[in-house]
Amino acid sequence: xxxxFDQMRNNEKIYFQGRILWKDRMAILGYTNCSFTVHFRxxxxxxxxxxxxxxxxxxxxxxxxVDDKPVQDIVLGNVVEEVSLFASEEPExxxxxxVKFTEAxxxxxxxxxxxxxxxxxxxxxxxxxxxxxxxDSITCGxxxxxxxxxxxxxxxxxxxxxxxxxxxxxMNWNAEWVSVSGHGMFVEYTGDPENILPRExxxxxxxxxxxxxxxxxxxxxxxxxxxxxxxxxxxxxxxPLIRGGFLSRYESFLYTLRRAYPKAKILCVLGTLxxxxxSHVEKxxxxxxxxxxxxxxxxxxxxxxxxxxxxASGHPSKITHEKDAKRIEAFLSGAHLLDT
Numbered sequence: 001x002x003x004x005f006d007q008m009r010n011n012e013k014i015y016f017q018g019r020i021l022w023k024d025r026m027a028i029l030g031y032t033n034c035s036f037t038v039h040f041r042x043x044x045x046x047x048x049x050x051x052x053x054x055x056x057x058x059x060x061x062x063x064x065x066v067d068d069k070p071v072q073d074i075v076l077g078n079v080v081e082e083v084s085l086f087a088s089e090e091p092e093x094x095x096x097x098x099v100k101f102t103e104a105x106x107x108x109x110x111x112x113x114x115x116x117x118x119x120x121x122x123x124x125x126x127x128x129x130x131x132x133x134x135x136d137s138i139t140c141g142x143x144x145x146x147x148x149x150x151x152x153x154x155x156x157x158x159x160x161x162x163x164x165x166x167x168x169x170x171m172n173w174n175a176e177w178v179s180v181s182g183h184g185m186f187v188e189y190t191g192d193p194e195n196i197l198p199r200e201x202x203x204x205x206x207x208x209x210x211x212x213x214x215x216x217x218x219x220x221x222x223x224x225x226x227x228x229x230x231x232x233x234x235x236x237x238x239x240p241l242i243r244g245g246f247l248s249r250y251e252s253f254l255y256t257l258r259r260a261y262p263k264a265k266i267l268c269v270l271g272t273l274x275x276x277x278x279s280h281v282e283k284x285x286x287x288x289x290x291x292x293x294x295x296x297x298x299x300x301x302x303x304x305x306x307x308x309x310x311x312a313s314g315h316p317s318k319i320t321h322e323k324d325a326k327r328i329e330a331f332l333s334g335a336h337l338l339d340t
Contacts, residue, residue, distance in 0.1 A: 001042070001114075001115070001116045001117065001118060001119060001120070002113060002114070002115050002116075003113065003114040003115075003120065004113055005025045005026065005027070005112055005113070008027055008111070008114075009022055009027070012122050012123065013038060013039070013120035013121065013122055013123060014036055014037070014038055014114075014120070014123070015036065015037040015038075015123040015126065016034075016035070016036050016037075017033075017034065017035045017036070017037070017126075017174070017176065018030075018031055018033065018034030018035060018176050018177065019031050019034065019176065019178065019204045019205060019214060019219075020034060020204075021204045021205040021208055021209060021212060023208065023209055023212065024110070025112060026050055026110030026111060026112050027110065027111040027112075028108050028109070028110045028111075028205060028208055029100040029108065029109045029110070029111065030100075030104035030108050030204075030205035030207065030208060031103065031104045031176070031177045031178055031179065031205070032100075032101065032102070032103050032104070032139070032140050032141070032159035032162075032177040032179055033099055033100070033101060033159045033160060033165060033168075033175070033176075033177050034099070034100050034109075034176075034177075035097055035098055035099040035100065036097070036098055036111060037095065037096070037097040037098075037123055038095070038096050038114070038120050038123065039093075039094075039095050039096075039120065039121040039122065039123050039124075040086065040093070040094055040095075040096055040116065040118055040119070040120055040121070041091060041092070041093040041118050041119055041121060042091055042092075042116055042117050042118010042119060043087065043088050043089065043090065043091055043092070043117045043118060044084075044086065044087045044088075044116050044117040044118070045084075045085045045086045045087075045096060045114065045115070045116040045118065046082050046083060046084050046085055046114070046115045046116065047082070047083055047085055047098065047111055047113070047114055047115075048080065048081075048082045048111075048112045048113040048114075048115065049062075049076060049080070049081050049082075049083060049109055049110065049111060049112070050079060050080050050109075050110040050112055051076045051078075051079060051107055051108060051109055051110065052079070052107055052108065053079060054076075054106075054107045056077070057152065057153040057154055057155065058106040058107050058154050059075050059076055059077055059107060059154065060075070060076050060100060060102045060106070060107040060108065060109045060154070061073060061074065061075045061076070061100070061101060061102050061154070061155075062074050062076070062083075062098050062099060062100050062101070062109060063098070063099045063101055063160070064083075064085055064096065064097075064098055065095075065096065065097040065098075065099070066086060066094050066095070066096055067094050067095055068095070068097075075155070076107075076109060082115070085098065091118060093121075095123075098111075099160065101141070101157075101158050101159045101160050101165075102140075102154050102157050102158075102159070103140045103142075103154075103157065103159065103179065103180065103181060104180065104205055104206075104207050104208075105180045105181060105182075105183075105207050106154055106181075107154070108205070108207070108208055126174050128172055128173055128174040129171070129173050129174065129222050129223070129338075130173070130174045130175075130176075130219060130220065130221040130222050130223075131167075131168065131171075131173040131174070131175045131176075131221055131222065131223045131224070131225065132175070132176050132177075132178070132219070132221040132223070132224045132225070132261075132264075133164040133168075133175060133176070133177045133178070133179060133225050133227075134177075134178050134179065134197060134201070134224065134225070134226045134227070134228065135164070135177075135179040135197075135225075135226065135227035135228060136179060136180060136181060136182065136183055136184065136197075136227065136228060136230055136231055137179075137180075137181035137182060137230075137231075137315060138162065138163070138227055138230065138272055138273060138315065138316060139159075139162055139163075139164050139177065139179035139227050140157060140159055140162065140177075140179045140180070140181050141157055141158045141159040141160065141161050141162035141164075141165060141321070142156075142157050142181050142313065142315050143156045143157060143312045143313020143314065143315040144156065144157065144158050144161045144162065144312050144313075144315065144316070144317070144318055144321060145157070145158055145161070145312065146312050146313035146315075147312070147313070148306075148310065148311040148312065148313075148314075149311075149313070149314060150312070150313040150314075151313075152313070156312070156313050159177065159179075161318055161321060162321055163316075163321040163322075163324035163325040163328065164177065164179075164225070164227075164325075166321060166322055166325040167325045167328060167329060170325065170329070171329070171338075176219055176221070178197065178200070178201055179197075180195075180197060180200065182195065182231055183195045183196055183197050183200070183231060184196055184197070184228060184229065184230070184231035184232040184246075185197065185198065185228040185229055185232055185246055185249050185250050185253065186232050186242060186245045186246040186248075186249045186250075187231070187232055187235045187236075187242060187245075187246075188231055189231040189234060189235070190235070191234075191235035191238070191239070191242075193245075196249070197228055197253075198249060198252070198253045198256070201214075201253075201256070202214060216260040216261065220261055220263065220264070221261055221264045222263075222264060222265065223264060223265050223266075223267065223332075223337065224257055224261060224264050224265070224266045224267070225267045225269060225328065226253075226257075226266065226267070226268045226269065227269050227270060227272075228250075228270070229246070229250075229270045229274055229277045229278075229280065229281060230270070230272070230273045230274040230277070232246050232277070233274045233276075233277050236277075243280065246280060247280060247283065247284055250268075250280075250281065250284045251284050251287060251288055254266065254268075254284070254288050254293065254296060255288070255293070258293060264295070265295040265296075265297070265337050266295060266296045266297065267297045267298070267299060267328070267331070267332070267337065268281050268284070268285055268296070268297070268298045268299070269298075269299045269300075269301055269328060270300065270301065271300045271301035271302060271303060272301045272302075272303065272304050272316050272320065272324055273303070273304065273315065273316065274303075275303040278298070278300040278301075281298055282298050282300070285297065285298040297331075297335060297337070299327070299328065299331045301324055301327060301328075302327075304316045304317070304320040305320070309323070
């Protein structure tokens with residue numbers, strides 16, 4: 001059995017999740033927690049994967065699930081690799097899912113071919129609640145596996161251990177990510193106004209192709225959760241003029257989201273690494289709702305408790321991510337945003 005690139009798209013036997021860029025004869029998994037799922041009957045299944053000329057600290061990583069159980073993590077060290085997804089001596093039937101749990105801004109994973117001894121069976125339609133996470137390094141799960149002051153390496157990143165990944169699994173959501181470390185709403189952490197989420201958001205994968213725009217009708221979320229502003233904080237403290245730009249850009253981005261997703265509820269959260277910044281978000285939420293924009297909400301998250309919960313690569317620890325997931329879940333439940 002061989003499934004080529006030409007046979008992958010719109011194939012009822014392969015379920016892709018996330019913003020997948022179809023380019024250069026690859027199904028490109030870019031953003032955090034993009035995945036593909038197959039239902040397989042047979043003895044062997046492998047995938048031929050491509051990536052870029054990455055240095056080791058930026059090499060992408062995937063996690064392989066068999067019947068919802070994680071069985072292996074694989075770091076792609078070569079530009080082209082054929083990786084084993086399943087093998088047995090006798091034919092077996094399983095659901096196999098491959099998740100890219102590192103972020104788009106550093107590297108990509110392109111699926112080119114599936115090889116196996118057996119057959120693919122149709123994958124059941126995904127009828128779960130749809131949720132879109134928009135954010136920065138916190139939403140990417142940056143550094144969550146690292147020591148408190150560890151230096152940067154993608155080996156310490158795991159999007160499935162972020163508050164967003166925890167929520168998606170706990171709530172059994174059909175979730176997608178658009179998140180980039182270091183980028184903000186109006187400026188990035190260095191103050192550069194070019195590297196911001198509102199610029200990248202309209203594209204399927206800005207980091208691979210700056211021309212292919214996302215078709216918003218493909219994935220219409222029931223809920224959008226935004227966690228942006230942490231990287232704007234430092235530059236804003238040095239240049240008060242950034243505050244006005246931040247407020248204006250945040251407001252315009254909310255209108256962009258409403259045009260793209262007219263029926264979605266939108267929750268704006270902030271605070272885990274940005275004490276005091278939520279007050280600016282709150283002003284934007286109050287303004288747009290006062291102007292008639294419906295179903296937009298705000299939630300302040302507390303600054304992470306390093307003394308009791310630890311720190312990971314200068315970022316929130318796994319404990320903090322777990323606590324933030326519970327806080328967001330409690331808010332959604334209390335505001336009845338989880339109701340169908």
